[in-house]
């Protein structure tokens with residue numbers, strides 16, 4: 136192991152058991168295509184695209200070139216009452232990629248900011264149209280919408296909420312759709328569960344639709360461990376929102392940019408939301424970026440309002456030159472290498488490989504869609520998460536980067552993955568599952 140020239144202590148690590156990690160660190164020092172290199176010189180296969188974000192693969196030449204070029208040409212320019220070509224160009228490319236009339240893009244710097252932006256647009260949209268009493272927001276149990284106060288308020292992952300006070304008022308949650316009895320080991324969308332969307336009618340009846348601004352859901356829940364929507368569920372949500380004038384927001388921070396083999400999950404499921412939030416894959420994670428894609432009627436409502444600044448919202452780095460350059464190069468690479476089509480063509484191979492784990496010790500569920508799979512292990516008595524965490528550590532020792540949430544392992548490789556690498560991912564996981572008790 137190379138000697139470290141830095142101290143591990145000052146960095147307060149996010150979503151990490153700091154003391155545990157610093158006692159036995161796992162340090163990555165470089166990456167190329169499908170692999171990381173660890174500080175002890177081992178090649179680690181990346182089965183999670185970093186954190187569900189390196190969709191194009193690591194350190195791709197054309198993206199690296201574009202960022203370098205941009206850094207030496209225009210490092211920063213304001214986008215408040217000023218402009219530079221980057222965000223205009225990238226917004227056009229994203230609008231072309233997005234379905235239907237999702238054709239205007241607001242830029243942020245992360246998924247959390249994208250979510251807060253979408254929730255704020257929803258509130259302001261109703262107000263500018265004279266329905267300012269529509270202030271209630273509806274999220275879902277087990278949802279992850281980032282870590283801003285908006286995102287944790289509509290989110291539904293208990294540990295992310297429980298220590299942070301009262302959060303936003305006026306939020307309701309739909310039930311989550313995961314049910315082991317009804318859907319264990321489903322391949323793709325479960326047959327059972329569309330009726331869970333009807334709970335939205337219950338919430339509408341409770342508050343009256345005239346008070347509800349928006350519903351936000353991840354089309355496929357990622358962070359909670361890959362929960363795939365039941366057949367017909369998203370269609371129902373869309374229909375109920377339409378009936379009551381409620382905006383539907385798809386949080387596509389994970390599902391966007393090819394994860395399901397199409398540009399967006401909205402394409403895959405054939406359901407058009409009023410807004411899509413995105414981040415991660417837009418730049419293949421090379422430079423932080425997020426944003427919101429809004430349908431024409433949403434943007435137009437603001438443009439029909441009073442002259443002057445239509446939306447008092449934005450970030451210093453909305454449309455940052457390095458991010459927009461990275462975004463342009465990333466979208467070009469997705470197109471040149473047909474990476475979404477590669478994901479689509481490998482989805483059934485990936486599904487078979489994931490489901491080969493069914494029946495191994497402690498595997499209680501395997502679920503998948505596109506290039507996402509969740510492998511749920513039974514929790515050890517009295518120690519939820521312990522078995523999953525051990526699996527994560529053992530996979531890393533065996534040369535595989537994976538993710539765990541509780542006792543569920545999640546796989547979401549870069550879209551350039553091939554069959555041999557898919558075999559290696561699930562082969563390593565199978566070996567580790569057999570080893571641990």
Ligand code: PXG
Pocket residue numbers: 186187244245246247248250279280281282353357358359386387388389414415425538540
């Ligand atoms: N929405 C969704 C659906 C997400 O998955 C965010 C918003 C927030 O994005 P930022 O860029 O603010 O982190 C996310 C992020 C994991 C994991 O391992 C998932 C995320 C982030 C880090 C780890 O499940 N999702």
